[in-house]
Amino acid sequence: MRPVSSWGRLSAAPHDVIELADRDRVAEQITRSRPGIAHGMGRSYGDACLNPGGILWHTAGLNRFISFDKATGRLACEAGVMLRDIQRLLGPRGWSLPVVPGTQLVTVGGAIANDVHGKNHHAMGTFGEHVRRLRLVRTDGASVECGPDLRPEWLAATVGGLGLTGLIVEAELQLRPSKGPWLEAETIPFAGLTDFLRLSDDSEATWEHAVAWIDCTSGRKARGLFLRARPTEIGGRPWRERRRRLPLTPPFSLVNGLSLRPLNALCYAAGRRRTGARTVQAEPFLYPLDSLLEWNRLYGPRGFYQYQSVVPREAALAATQDMLDAIAVSGEGSFLAVLKTFGARRPAGLLSFPQPGVTLALDFRNTRAVPALFARLDAIVRNARGRLYPAKDARMPREMFEARYPDLAAFGRFRDPGMSSAMSRRLMGS
Structure with a gap:
């Protein structure tokens, strides 16, 4: 157990932190008797990324690039990759993320789970609009792959879903051509x-x-x-x-x-x-x-x-x-x-x-x-x-x-019962 706080630093309660570093072993690591929640860089201001007294699955070690198609700008990466690393690696190669929040020190998984927006919402929308595939691992060991044309209902529940539909392990993003820095x-x-x-x-x-x-x-x-x-x-x-x-x-x-x-x-x-x-x-x-x-x-x-x-x-x-x-x-x-x-x-x-x-x-x-x-x-x-x-x-x-949030009832059908945070208990009861 160690104290963990979010960006607002309102508390630093003890958590049972489990480090994730191998995407092929995530299923065995998160299949636990106690509920948990994913925690990336801890840049959520409140309690969406906290689970006091319970399990935190720390995803920063899932930080590998999987593939990149330089002709189409399609990037596959693990959920713990930071937005900064994508921008600095692929920017000089003529590609960039279409949407970034006010900090680039967040993970891809966190950006999806909070459906972050930037200063260009009127032009490019939110981060989730540019997700083409993602893979979730549920706490019962099941793996769910989804995208706009593959189980789109799962994608809609996971984008902005506060990490409660399962643990995002990897994602495929559509980047945009970049004119430079x-x-x-x-x-x-x-x-x-x-x-x-x-x-x-x-x-x-x-x-x-x-x-x-x-x-x-x-x-x-x-x-x-x-x-x-x-x-x-x-x-x-x-x-x-x-x-x-x-x-x-x-x-x-x-x-x-x-x-x-x-x-x-x-x-x-x-x-x-x-x-x-x-x-x-x-x-x-x-x-x-x-x-x-x-x-x-x-x-x-x-x-x-x-x-x-x-x-x-x-x-x-x-x-x-x-x-x-x-x-x-x-x-x-x-x-x-x-x-x-x-x-x-x-x-x-x-x-x-x-x-x-x-x-x-x-x-x-x-x-x-x-x-x-x-x-x-x-x-x-x-x-x-x-x-x-x-x-x-x-x-x-x-x-x-x-x-x-009128779609909350529809969202409930996709909840992973083994995922829980301080926020979910406060706002959803579990």
Whole structure:
């Protein structure tokens, strides 16, 4: 048994960790009397990848490439391969992943189980849309192979299925041709949510990536920075990776009532200096936080929550403003506040999070004020007929999950009874 935490660092309960390193032996290793859950890089913010007191099957050792067709861009690999390794190996060969989240330090299995999205949902959808085959091993020893044209119902249950349909052992992904490591990018300051929505609408047809940072301390006419980018073959200034690591966990959260406004002002001022068009390397644009390893320690020993919602477009203006107002009244806030739109695409999985509309993601230090604030935010999201992202969640009420994920009953038919997590027990009862 050893302590394991997720990215939010809200707990570090002991787990019975079993290392998986041989895909041919997975069936014998996960056939156990006690339920377990897969755990890759632990980048889920909440409890989807935790099973306190129970078994964790650690998949990072399943990290081998199996095959790659350089003519078609079809990649087969084990589920523990990190997205970073795919991008760095195959990018120079003219291929890249169509969809990546805000960090590339996640596994293929985790990206599928959470059906991650990126800054280009309006153009490329979610990670699960580009899965062509995957192989699951169930805790009864059965193996299930599925894809869009082979047991598609199993694929729909597993994509976004939070690791609960079985252990993803290997996957086949369709990569896309890549122009190279460069992006034509533009930063545009905006004032108010109406301005943000106009920029989003204007950008979707011609810009692949679109996202905004918003200063949640700036009042009713919230200021922010709209960032958009698209691939280009034109190179820019040489870029060299500089990775720093937060060396220790401070005794208290560095994001607090005294630092919040200065931090937001600093982020805004730094972004304003980069206003306008420029050519940038893709890595720092797509994964800005990967340059500071273990940045989650900023929130101190009590950890932090991330609250990510999506609300339909017709309710987005009022609901997003109401959420920002509630945050301001609470005295809490975030300097990592991300605002973007989702396109009108059919979800890849039964429990996939994206729906057409506007999504807002914020980090909050773990304080006594948080439960009351989250209850208020939940009410706003419910009234707008929106929902929360399970991959980021650590406390969503069960009734809210059941109400806003209408395919939950259909998903239940594919559950592996030997797979269980802290989240599944909290939201599904087992």
